[in-house]
Amino acid sequence: MSDIPWDDLWPQIVIAMSTLLAAFLGFLFAGVNDARRDRRLAGRERATRDEERRAAALRARHEFQLATLLELQDAIQLMARLTGRAMHFDHMQARKGQYTQLPGGHSEDMHANGVDVIRLRNRLLDADLRADIQRFESASVDATLSPQTFEGLEGDALESAALARINTFGDEVSRIMDRLGTSLRAELEWRPSEAD
Incomplete structure (x- = not known):
């Protein structure tokens, strides 16, 4: 052992230690990089x-709104038909000078339809559309709960009042159906975007 000079051994030890240290540091840094x-x-x-x-979730929300709008469109159309039927009944009763309640089944149909419209309206996310639907519901109620507007009217005055009532309600039907159509088209044209 004494034959090996330290001067020759020292560089080999440094090289071996450097190699060992480099391997250890490489292993350590590889582990850190792998973890990162x-x-x-x-x-x-x-x-x-x-x-x-x-x-x-966004697609499901739009699909739900589309389904709600389609169902609401049908319910609003039914409400318009039922209201028109009630208005016609009131008009025919007024021609006879009678002011009676609607036949039982018709009142029940109107009530069930009104509940459906309210349920569907409450599902809408668009606050403006909800308000428009609510205004239409009020117009429907106003058109069917006031047969006394014909009281005391006869002949041409009665027919004019009935026609005015039908036209006023018809304008409301057109307005709400146009509004629903606009909302339906917007939902049908919707495509997810970066902003969504």
């Missing part, structure tokens, strides 16, 4: 899942 890469990958995967859930 794994965290970044997990973060991207989490962000992708969150985005997919958000997009699915």
